[in-house]
Amino acid sequence: MKKIQTLLLLAGMTFSSAQAIEVCSNHEIVGVKYQVSEIKNGKQTSKQVNVWRNKNAVLYEYPQTRIAEYWYKTPNASKEFLQLTRYFDEFKRGIEYQSKEIRSNNKQQHWNRLYHVFTPKRLAKYQKSMTKGQTCTQVSHYHIPNTVKQVEWLEHYQLPKSFTLGQKGSTYQWTLIELVSEQKQVLSRFSKRGEFKTTDYADVGDNESDEFLSQMINQGF
Amino acid sequence: MKLLTKISILATSVALAACNGDDGQNGTDGKNGQSSFVLQTVVQPGHAVCANGGIQIDSGLDKDGNGKLDAGEITSTTHQCKPTKTSLSQSDLLTNANNNWYVQSAKSVEDAKQMALKANNERGGAKNVILFVGDGMGVSTVTAARIRDGQNKGMKGEENNLSFDKFPFAGLAKTYNVDAQTPDSAGTMTAMISGVKTDVGVLGVDEDIERGNCTTVSGNELVSAIELAEIAGLSTGVISTARITHATPAATYAKSADRNWEDISDMPDAAKTAGCKDIADQLVNFETNLEARYDGLDVDGLEVVMGGGRRHFLPKDAAANSPDARSDIEGDRTDGRNLVNEWKAKYPNGDYVFEDDGFRAINPETAERIFGLFNESHMQYEADRSNDVAGEPSLTDMTEKAIKLLDNNDKGYMLVVESGRIDHGHHAGNAYNALEDTIEFSEAIEKAVRMTNPEETLIIVTADHSHVFTIAGYPKRGNPILGKVVAIGKTEPEKAADDKPYTTLGYTNGRGFMDLGAETDADAGYDQDIHAGRADLTDVDTTTPGFHQEAAVPRSSETHAGEDVGIYAKGPSAQLVSGTNEQSIIFHVMEHAIDLINKAETKLKP
Numbered sequence: 003m004k005k006i007q008t009l010l011l012l013a014g015m016t017f018s019s020a021q022a023i024e025v026c027s028n029h030e031i032v033g034v035k036y037q038v039s040e041i042k043n044g045k046q047t048s049k050q051v052n053v054w055r056n057k058n059a060v061l062y063e064y065p066q067t068r069i070a071e072y073w074y075k076t077p078n079a080s081k082e083f084l085q086l087t088r089y090f091d092e093f094k095r096g097i098e099y100q101s102k103e104i105r106s107n108n109k110q111q112h113w114n115r116l117y118h119v120f121t122p123k124r125l126a127k128y129q130k131s132m133t134k135g136q137t138c139t140q141v142s143h144y145h146i147p148n149t150v151k152q153v154e155w156l157e158h159y160q161l162p163k164s165f166t167l168g169q170k171g172s173t174y175q176w177t178l179i180e181l182v183s184e185q186k187q188v189l190s191r192f193s194k195r196g197e198f199k200t201t202d203y204a205d206v207g208d209n210e211s212d213e214f215l216s217q218m219i220n221q222g223f
Numbered sequence: 224m225k226l227l228t229k230i231s232i233l234a235t236s237v238a239l240a241a242c243n244g245d246d247g248q249n250g251t252d253g254k255n256g257q258s259s260f261v262l263q264t265v266v267q268p269g270h271a272v273c274a275n276g277g278i279q280i281d282s283g284l285d286k287d288g289n290g291k292l293d294a295g296e297i298t299s300t301t302h303q304c305k306p307t308k309t310s311l312s313q314s315d316l317l318t319n320a321n322n323n324w325y326v327q328s329a330k331s332v333e334d335a336k337q338m339a340l341k342a343n344n345e346r347g348g349a350k351n352v353i354l355f356v357g358d359g360m361g362v363s364t365v366t367a368a369r370i371r372d373g374q375n376k377g378m379k380g381e382e383n384n385l386s387f388d389k390f391p392f393a394g395l396a397k398t399y400n401v402d403a404q405t406p407d408s409a410g411t412m413t414a415m416i417s418g419v420k421t422d423v424g425v426l427g428v429d430e431d432i433e434r435g436n437c438t439t440v441s442g443n444e445l446v447s448a449i450e451l452a453e454i455a456g457l458s459t460g461v462i463s464t465a466r467i468t469h470a471t472p473a474a475t476y477a478k479s480a481d482r483n484w485e486d487i488s489d490m491p492d493a494a495k496t497a498g499c500k501d502i503a504d505q506l507v508n509f510e511t512n513l514e515a516r517y518d519g520l521d522v523d524g525l526e527v528v529m530g531g532g533r534r535h536f537l538p539k540d541a542a543a544n545s546p547d548a549r550s551d552i553e554g555d556r557t558d559g560r561n562l563v564n565e566w567k568a569k570y571p572n573g574d575y576v577f578e579d580d581g582f583r584a585i586n587p588e589t590a591e592r593i594f595g596l597f598n599e600s601h602m603q604y605e606a607d608r609s610n611d612v613a614g615e616p617s618l619t620d621m622t623e624k625a626i627k628l629l630d631n632n633d634k635g636y637m638l639v640v641e642s643g644r645i646d647h648g649h650h651a652g653n654a655y656n657a658l659e660d661t662i663e664f665s666e667a668i669e670k671a672v673r674m675t676n677p678e679e680t681l682i683i684v685t686a687d688h689s690h691v692f693t694i695a696g697y698p699k700r701g702n703p704i705l706g707k708v709v710a711i712g713k714t715e716p717e718k719a720a721d722d723k724p725y726t727t728l729g730y731t732n733g734r735g736f737m738d739l740g741a742e743t744d745a746d747a748g749y750d751q752d753i754h755a756g757r758a759d760l761t762d763v764d765t766t767t768p769g770f771h772q773e774a775a776v777p778r779s780s781e782t783h784a785g786e787d788v789g790i791y792a793k794g795p796s797a798q799l800v801s802g803t804n805e806q807s808i809i810f811h812v813m814e815h816a817i818d819l820i821n822k823a824e825t826k827l828k829p
Contacts, residue, residue, distance in 0.1 A: 100746035207650030207780035
């Protein structure tokens with residue numbers, strides 16, 4: 003078993019050389035917590051989004067709403083499907099969706115956005131300026147000249163450490179506040195929701211006597 | 224008129240000439256005279272005075288000199304009527320008799336007379352019974368699917384017939400549940416298969432049940448027609464495109480205080496403690512449970528079980544996943560049991576299949592029994608079937624295979640076939656999928672009709688309930704049923720009071736308009752925002768698979784409706800289907816047709 007490590011990535015923090023010589027943790031099983039800030043018309047709003055990755059599955063947690071979205075990609079390459087389950091933590095219930103993106107032409111790109119947070123295809127349009135750090139903690143800097151658009155890219159995890167989109171005066175920024183590579187902690191996020199009772203959305207119409215479904219029919223899923 | 228005036232002047236002139244004096248000056252012209260008119264008008268049969276037609280004669284003076292006899296100028300009206308007929312000659316009906324609608328309808332009446340004469344009222348006159356249930360297939364769905372099917376075949380559409388439209392006998396079923404004006408599938412299917420109307424949400428138990436309370440099940444269990452057929456020694460089968468543990472198929476074999484107890488993880492602890500079994504468990508142990516209820520009974524269990532719903536039979540363990548699993552852990556069962564393996568152990572000569580290739584490899588002439596679970600949840604919509612990971616058989620394929628296997632029993636068989644996803648297409652507000660599944664349902668019925676002898680097999684087609692699905696506006700004949708309303712004589716869509724075009728098909732409630740283009744999965748709409756009310760459809764192709772019709776009342780899911788549904792029947796005892804009935808009549812027609820109770824009682828006698 004690889005040595006488990008939890009790395010705290012705070013603004014301006016660099017990885018220690020001691021960590022650099024460690025065997026890299028499994029990039030397929032990892033968690034990243036982001037602060038998402040948006041500045042629009044001089045007003046700034048922010049929220050937290052936690053992204054948990056477990057091989058063919060990705061879990062997006064939205065702590066403010068206590069909703070989590072679980073995406074699973076079937077391993078069958080010839081007929082890939084994306085399955086979406088939206089978990090409502092407050093009710094310990096989940097709804098299974100056939101998402102529009104599941105079989106769209108942009109399915110792979112949609113999955114890449116979920117898996118990498120910032121798609122490599124999009125990153126390829128940016129100009130690479132420098133790379134710092136050792137193998138496991140290597141961070142590359144990308145930008146588009148004469149714009150606010152820039153990305154700090156964690157090469158080992160293929161995830162952004164931060165990225166900024168938009169234009170001057172109106173920006174959208176994701177900043178990593180914690181990276182969790184302890185597998186037990188990552189997997190617990192999945193197993194916790196795996197215990198929830200789930201309902202195929204196709205069955206919602208036949209189950210209005212279900213208190214949770216009835217409430218969600220009014221509130222919106 | 225001037226002519227009259229001039230004659231008058233001439234007469235005066237002649238008189239003056241006789242006096243030999245000087246001619247006086249001409250007098251001034253007198254006023255024009257008035258013309259008299261007599262008008263003759265042909266009146267048609269049905270006229271108030273001339274019942275058989277004739278001529279109406281109006282006369283009067285043209286007082287205003289406008290050259291015609293206005294209504295106010297008529298001073299006299301008389302009639303010359305045709306003589307009253309005392310008999311109808313062939314020539315009187317020539318127009319009717321030469322009309323194809325007339326000819327067709329007359330033939331239908333002759334056919335009906337013959338069917339009535341040939342009707343077999345004998346109890347036990349049927350050897351086999353097939354009950355087809357279109358979940359949510361209300362009358363408007365049947366009509367729209369009929370038109371859609373016809374238009375797919377290049378017809379205008381309205382004149383088309385679905386396979387069961389051609390059945391000789393039909394009636395209506397009142398679908399309400401004992402405790403609900405608008406019903407659900409659990410209560411309605413229990414009524415159809417057990418002969419007893421019951422509450423919403425419960426399976427195989429009467430209205431004395433308290434939904435969700437396991438302890439109220441005991442003593443309220445009903446006997447289903449499938450169970451009676453099994454006891455009577457008939458072969459039995461249940462097919463659905465929904466999960467096989469879903470309400471409609473489950474009502475044939477399970478007794479449950481809640482339709483949602485599909486596997487043990489769905490059940491509250493109190494129900495588990497009280498000893499209630501989940502629905503999947505009851506399916507796999509159908510034979511054992513039935514034998515336990517009757518002393519000395521020995522039955523051989525369901526020969527055909529096919530549908531979706533693997534999740535309820537497999538343990539919550541990725542190791543038990545099927546090769547085509549769509550989830551990382553396919554099974555939901557929290558008791559660690561693998562009911563597929565238990566079924567295989569119980570029926571070592573049976574064939575378990577999870578995909579189309581395995582299904583096709585089964586020889587129904589030699590196979591003992593089939594257990595097919597083709598999807599983790601519901602099977603695909605027919606329009607979406609080609610997108611399945613491992614491939615699924617169609618409802619027609621499953622029906623054909625089932626009949627070929629079941630008819631190996633000389634004593635006969637009872638088969639229940641549900642098209643489960645018509646309901647889901649409507650719930651999603653997507654008429655395209657609801658109609659395509661209805662058409663496939665019709666194909667499956669056609670296959671059954673062709674494969675069976677009408678003198679020995681009763682086939683009943685019905686729905687459990689309807690949906691709030693409407694065919695509205697005044698579209699011209701042959702207008703695409705999925706299209707916008709184009710009026711008679713027009714080529715461009717009509718516009719409503721809001722100056723926007725509108726579709727023929729729509730829903731009273733639901734998620735409303737969505738334009739998902741070529742998307743063939745109706746459920747894809749559930750991840751989109753609700754958009755009830757009007758949308759500007761001017762540039763939208765409403766005939767695409769991904770178009771979701773507008774809805775008036777915003778809801779997360781479109782709802783069932785409460786009006787009657789059709790019952791269509793052919794074969795022995797089919798004539799017992801007529802008029803407007805409680806839905807529970809369907810059990811009694813089937814029971815009469817095969818003499819189920821007597822046969823079962825005979826089998827149970829020591």
